[in-house]
Amino acid sequence: MSKEGMQSHSLHAFCSWCLQHTEHSLAVPARLGRDHYKCHFCQRRTVPCRLCDHMAKGPDTQASPLFRRYARQLCAEHDGSINAFERPERLPDITKCERLFRRHRPHYLRLAKYTAYVGSGSLAAAGLMLGHDGGAPAVAALLGSTGLLGLTDAGIAISSLSGEALRDASLAAIGGSQAAGKAVIASASGVIGGAYGGNLAYKYHHDDPSFCIRQLSEVPSGKSACLFLNGFLREQDSGFSDWQEQHAHTNRGAALYGVTWSSKSLRSLGFAFGKGVSGHGLQAVLNRAVLLGRRGLLRRLGPMATLTSCYLLAGNPWHVAMVNARTAGRKLADAIAHSPQPSFTLAGHSLGCRVIYFALLELANRRVCKVDDVIFLGGAVGRANAAGWERAAGSVRGTIHNCFSRQDHVLKYLYTSSNLFLSKPIGYSPIIPPIDRIKNHDLTHLVDSHMTWKSHYAAISRIIEAGSSQTDAGARHNEAT
Ligand SMILES: [Zn+2]
Ligand SMILES: [Zn+2]
Structure with a gap:
């Protein structure tokens, strides 16, 4: 089965x-071990998959030094990133994208191999845990090896790493550092039970049955398409009526589509935002803030703490949605790449922006350039990953408009607390690196909370069209704050 020791100068x-x-x-x-190859189409390094004759991702020369030498064990088909390499060339319409994700038959061999991989990963993590006095790095590594934390920014499955790299990648994914280590235990210990339960299966067969794209308006074919993505769902609406109403007041002519993803966790989030949460959750948030020595933070939080502590509750919908956003992003990229539509505008709110971000990275990998403009409203994506933003912008023909508001406290707290206060979201502060195709728009004067972004979509569209954008000097000023 193993390809080790096999040598051939080129293969298809x-x-x-x-x-x-x-x-x-x-x-x-x-x-x-395995020989390293170079793909003639994308020029990136590849290695033979452990389970089949196709090629897995090899070392990523664009990754940060820590992850640069890691190659994936399994190809995209076997690690579950895609359902099959051989798929329809072109879909009749983007709404038919489920054809890309359908499994024709269960792959029993694959399932058995997964189980073996997961098993060995857990053992390695248990060893780490014992070897590291049960401290935060071990907990972080354990979470990473169970697959709960998904991929590193370099696109390597955290579960495929080992030793130091596994620990550091897991800490980075949680958003921790050695200094914040003990606090990681406090926040992560509640998650571990879930990680050994349903989440394991969920990661390794990570299928989001709710993912679909549906058409919202009839427009002559051949026109460009505008896709909307939500960050949380309210009980009462179908999810896209607010986008549609607002769109009617803009000058953008396009066929409208709504992308549904991870709807279960997005509904739980909407519910938590609507109702607030129990005192238990609040207490946990406060304890953790104290652990982190951020006493000043408690004063500033005020009533927001009750809304945002849903992050700590059982089920943890925010974290689940954060992880699911990567999978949804890959599917969205798939749908765009195979659709007949020649051009797209993507508009997202909150975690929906996260899906778009991962879709752009995936499109960049595949060298597919069909996205014209992107509009981020209160985006739940880290703002400081220069390499990531550079790559994302590279797959866009027009501009990425990042709209942020200093009044979006829910986003700021939910996002920063789930990243242990070490990463800031683009919906609260501008994207840091000055990149040609990215424009930051400060809408603090217009948008006063995380829940009101979409109701200002028409006004925001006009601001964007008027070209009123933040200057680089302004961005640098904000960076310092
Ligand atoms: Zn390639
Ligand atoms: Zn394979």
Whole structure:
């Protein structure tokens, strides 16, 4: 089964980066382990999959130094990123995208192999835990190895790492550092039960049955398409009526579509926002804030703490949605790449922006350039990853408009607390690196809470069209705050 020791100068196989069936030429012959190849289409490093003849992602030269040398064990088909390499070339319409995700038959061998992988991952983590005096790094590593934390920013499954890299990647994904270590235990211990339960299966067969794209308005074909993505769902609405009403007041002519994703966790979030949460959750938030020595924070939080502590409740819908956003992003990229529509505008709110961000990264991998403009409203994505934003902007033909408000305290607290106060969201502060295709718009004067972003969509569209954007000097000023 193993490809170790096998040498051939070039081979034809599917590539897990660009998903093309291409030639891969031998780049670095291995003395031990798998040979490294280079894909002729995307020019990135590949290695043979442990389970089949296709190519897994090899070391990512664009990743941060810590992860640069790691190759994936499994190809995109076997790690569950896509359902199959061989899929329809082109969909009749983007709303038919479920054809891309449908499994034709259960893959029993694959399931068995998964179980083996998950099992060995857990054992490694247990070893780490014992070896590291049960401290935060071990907990972080455990979470990482169970797959609960998904991928690193470099796109490597955290569960495929080991040792130092596993620990550091897990801490980075939780948003922790060695200093914040003990606090990680407090926040993570509640999650571990879930990680060993349903979440394991959920990660390894991570299928979001709710993912679909539906058409909201009839427009002559051939026109560009505008896709809306929500960040949480209210009980009463279908999810897109607010976008549609607002869109009617803009000058944008496009066929409208709504992208549904992770609807179960988004409904729980909407419920939590609507009702507030129990005193138990609040207490946990306060304890953690004290642990972190951020006493000043408690004063500033006020009533927001009750809304945002749903992050700590059982089920943890915010965290589940944060993780699901990667999967949804990949599916969205898939749908866009295979759709007949030539151009897209993507508009997202809150966690919906996170889905768009991952979709842009995936489109960049595949060298698909069909997205014209992107509008982020109160986005729940970290703002400081320069390499990531550079790559995301590279897959856009027009501009990424990032709209932020200093009054969006819910986002700020939910996001920063779930990242242990070490990362700030783009919906509260501008995207840091000055990149040509990204424009930051400060809408603090217009938007006074996380829940009101969408009701200002028409006005925001006009502001964007008028070209009133923040200057670089302004962005630098904000960076310092
Ligand atoms: Zn490739
Ligand atoms: Zn494979």
